[in-house]
Amino acid sequence: MAKIEVQGIYKIFGPRPQQWLEAARRGISRDELLQRSRHTLGLRDISLSIEEGSIHVIMGLSGSGKSTLIRHFNRLIEPTAGTIRVDDVDVMALGARELERFRQQKMSMVFQRFGLFPHRSVLDNIAYGLKVQGITRKERERRAMHWLEVVGLAGYDKQYPHQLSGGMQQRVGLARALATDAEILLMDEAFSALDPLIRREMQDQLLQLQSQLNRTIVFITHDLDEALRLGNRIAILKDGELVQEGTPEDILLAPADDYVQAFLQDVNRSKVLNAAHACNRPALSLTTRTHPVHGVDLMAKQGLKFSPVLDGKRLYGVLTREAAERALREGARDISRYVENMATVPASAGLDEVLGRLLRSTEPLAVTGLDDEFLGVLSRSKVVELIRPALLESEGDGQPFGERDDDTTGSTSAQRSAA
Template identity: 55%
Template structure:
């Protein structure tokens, strides 16, 4: 039985349905019967936005909701802060049912609990950058000196110190989106809602904003709900990804789950052109760290080695990973002096991989190695192993030719 403490979700979406039209409740039986979105529209004139959505969002994660146009992703994010009311279902934030908030409570909730970053920046052209960022605080009734101080702090955080008195029209698209992000952060809201926040930006600026969001998140640990239609973006920033199609939740999981185990043809179509070598890191595909030696004498090390199925092992001391040891060399040394300490044995040095290295960066080293590459963390601890075969298998769909070469090479070693 697990002793893990159960972590309660920050946000819970339970059996959420949304039907657009004059009499949505009258259409619900058809939705529950499983009629398609197109059939319901043709028969009733009502549009099904969301069907039986159940998901949890945890504190401090970047939760990405993605899908094509019409999938329901923007409809869903607008339920979090009740810009849209559901036809049926519950939205709980820290156990509070958002549907039960009265008008005043909902206003407070939107001002202090959740902040939104829009696709088209949503800046007020007649206010300068500083006033745009401080706007949420002015609505909350915060005094001017505090507003200015906080606005300037967040402008510095997003790389816009010195732009306080500029106006939106004087800024580039990327700079305007940074102002929008600073404005959302300035309210100290715990939850950020980002609806296609970077999709209007040029590719290079978009990439920079993605990097900045990930870096900021390491510092701030906000809870971020991020909407996108771009799987590369989702994989790059998301801790978990929910994929919607025609209002249905098709798959929910970590990026590696989505990429390596697509739930159906729809998800597979999304992932088939993704460069896995760039999207995946070593720790997502490494195998458990088997074959380790920790003995202090050569004889004891040989005994440990013979308990392994392999004829090699990785030698570890209190200082961490030391290198690789072959059984034949150990047998030879044991014949001379089995009682000799292991520090007198010549361990074969070996390059190591970092767990968070992109696969793209470690392909050459892994292909050249005679042994599975050790994955070692900053403390020198062996976290896992990555072989040529493992690498070939995970990259096979994207690099078919390389797979054949790697497998052929490994068989002829």
């Protein structure tokens, strides 16, 4: 379900935005609008749907309209035209009181410069949003202590912001945003001021937290590495326009234009991309209780030589076509005794590591998340496609990887090129 849905957003900054809306709709350039009218085109015709429980990255160069866009979500900025819906509620229709409550309860923001109160203790900073919500002091402090611990800063409650490093201050900012239980986190360049190492740690921590919390996170960055690591989807803005929106794979495989391509140039794909980016979720999932007739039938229909077998959300093993047929011949009641172990690779494994495994073995690999949750089967052709540009660059010749393979055959690129 869409948590946040914006449609046809235009934002023109200046004293008479409505007068220039029609020109903006007809496509007047930003520069021309500024010269003719002294108005700035902030956003032009932005439509975007942000799924509940996802991390949606908004990316673009400085001045491309990222902050302007997310400030529409909680109406810190009013659009010149267009609609904004959050949980299917028309945000533009909220009265002053409702809007205040909406902002307090639905969304919290994390900023680049942390935005902490210098004269308040760490604990009071984290508890601040709860105070505004009218929660008692005791309960505020209990909850603030909890979040302080979650972000790894237990024991720092009585310190003041200036006594902490940048990374620690940003952890306080994150704890403060999480403490209000807001369903939506708006993070505006939240990690951009941090040193690379700390930044990476914060990214890991955010992913780790998100796997438990399942909030809806809108994350602004101008850094593609960060976007690819964090984003379930990525929206790319240029001069106030949406130039591309899609999964990290979409962006890497088919950059919409030179602007997007320029972002891609410095990316170390095999490090940034992981197994989760290169897996296919099979259309059918067998379980241990599946009858052999169904197993054989389903695999035959889809032309598969094997299928993962699930136990609830977890991977139980793999059933080959041969084993399914054997189960059928032997009159088995279900396929459970015919399931073999399936090799797995964790979702977070980098494609450099994954590539090594693919070259060493031809067996199918399942991609698994937390608690062995089955995410899909690693797609050899996706792995190759995703990292191909890097290979082409380093070797100047992509021949061995030049053809697509069939993900279910289990043959390696090396075998095929030898054939």
